[in-house]
Amino acid sequence: MSIQGGPTGLSERALGPDLARGFMLLFIALANSHYFVYGDRIFGGFPTDGSAVDRAVGMVISTFVDGRAFPMFGVLFGYGVAQIVRRQREAGNDWWPIRKLLWRRSLVLVVLGFLHAMLLYIGDILAAYGVLLFLGVWALRWKDRWLFIVAAFVLVLTALPSDGSLATSSDAADPAMLPPTFLGQFADRIVAQPYIAGLGWIGFVTPFLIGLWAGRRRILERPAEHLTLLRTTALIGLTVAVAGALPVSLVVGGVLAPPSDQAGNILGPLHDATGVLGGFGYAALIVLIARRLSDRQSTVTLAIAAVGQRSLTCYLCQSVVWAVVFTPYLLDLSRTLTVATTALLAVATWLATVVLADRMRRANYRGPFELLIRRVTYRTAATRSRSSGSLA
Numbered sequence: 001m002s003i004q005g006g007p008t009g010l011s012e013r014a015l016g017p018d019l020a021r022g023f024m025l026l027f028i029a030l031a032n033s034h035y036f037v038y039g040d041r042i043f044g045g046f047p048t049d050g051s052a053v054d055r056a057v058g059m060v061i062s063t064f065v066d067g068r069a070f071p072m073f074g075v076l077f078g079y080g081v082a083q084i085v086r087r088q089r090e091a092g093n094d095w096w097p098i099r100k101l102l103w104r105r106s107l108v109l110v111v112l113g114f115l116h117a118m119l120l121y122i123g124d125i126l127a128a129y130g131v132l133l134f135l136g137v138w139a140l141r142w143k144d145r146w147l148f149i150v151a152a153f154v155l156v157l158t159a160l161p162s163d164g165s166l167a168t169s170s171d172a173a174d175p176a177m178l179p180p181t182f183l184g185q186f187a188d189r190i191v192a193q194p195y196i197a198g199l200g201w202i203g204f205v206t207p208f209l210i211g212l213w214a215g216r217r218r219i220l221e222r223p224a225e226h227l228t229l230l231r232t233t234a235l236i237g238l239t240v241a242v243a244g245a246l247p248v249s250l251v252v253g254g255v256l257a258p259p260s261d262q263a264g265n266i267l268g269p270l271h272d273a274t275g276v277l278g279g280f281g282y283a284a285l286i287v288l289i290a291r292r293l294s295d296r297q298s299t300v301t302l303a304i305a306a307v308g309q310r311s312l313t314c315y316l317c318q319s320v321v322w323a324v325v326f327t328p329y330l331l332d333l334s335r336t337l338t339v340a341t342t343a344l345l346a347v348a349t350w351l352a353t354v355v356l357a358d359r360m361r362r363a364n365y366r367g368p369f370e371l372l373i374r375r376v377t378y379r380t381a382a383t384r385s386r387s388s389g390s391l392a
Helices: 015-036 052-064 069-090 095-119 126-139 144-159 182-217 227-252 261-293 299-309 311-326 339-362 368-378
Strands: none
Touching (some): 015 052, 015 299, 015 311, 052 339, 069 126, 069 261, 095 126, 126 182, 144 261, 182 261, 227 261, 299 339, 311 339, 311 368
C-alpha cells in the first residue's frame, strides 16, 4: 500500500512503463557514449575515419538510437507527472499544493543535474527535465486539444532548417566534454551547463505534453484498452523514425558522402523531429511487448523492469563509467576505443546496471537517488519512501 497521495508502491506498478524505461537506458548508453570517441573528422557525433565495422555500428546507432531514446523518456516523464497529479487529486489535494510538490521535484532535478554536469557528464538531461517540469506544471489543466496543438507547434519548430545543425567537424575535443584537468573542468562546464539546462528542455516539450495526455488516459498502464492506438503508433512512429534517420545514418555508415552545409541544415532537424515520433513508437512497442509478458514474467523481464524503477540511479551510474573511462586525467581512452568498442562498453555498462538494479529489487530497496528525490518531493521519511522510483 502506498502513502496517500504519495509514490506508487511496487505492487501497484504496471510493467510496461518500467520495462520501457529499463530497456531504453541501453539506448541512452549507446547514444551518449559515442560522443567521447576521438576522430580527425566528426559527422553527427561519429568519427568518419573509423573501420568498416565502426561505420556499420555507427549507422545502426544513428538509425535506431540517436534522437530516438531521449524522446521516449520525455514521453514517460510526462506520463509520470500525470500519474502524480492523478494520485494527488484522488487524495483530495488542490491544484496549488500539487504545483508546489512538482516544483520541489523540479528543484531536485535541477540541483542533481547541475552536480551531475559538473562532476561527471556535461551532456546532462536532468536539469533540463527540471526546467521543463517547473514550466510544465502550467499545462496540467490544459484541455487535450491544447496539449496537441502546442506539441505539434513545437515539433514543427524543431523540424525547421537550422544553421550549423549538422556539419562535418575537425575541431579538437571539447574541453567541457573531455576536461584535461580536474579543476579546469569546472571552469569550462560552469559556462556550458546553464545553456544546456536552459535550452535543452525545448526538445522535450512535445513528448512531455503527449506523455501528459497519455497519462491522463492511463494508456501505458492499460494497453488492452488501447491496442489499436498502440499498434498504430508503434508502426507509424518507428517507420517514420527510420526513414527520417537514413539521410544521416547513410553518411555515418560511409554509404553516402557528407552533405553540403545547406543540406545539413535540413537533414539535422529532420533527423531529430522524426526521432520524436520514434520515441512514441518505441514506447508503444515496448508496452505491447510488456502486455504479452505480463502473465509470465521471467527473471530477465523483472531485472530490466527493476532498472526502469531505478532509472535515475542507473542513469547516473552510466555517467560514472563515462567519466572514469574517457576523462583525460583518468583512463583517457577516447583515442583508444572506437565506435564499435565503445558500443560494447555501453552494452556492458547497461548489463551491469541490470544486475545492480535486480539485486536492489530482491532486497526490496529503491535506488539512493530515487529515495532522495521522493523524500524531497513528498517530504516523507526514508522508511516511508520505499516505493517506486524512476527518472519520470
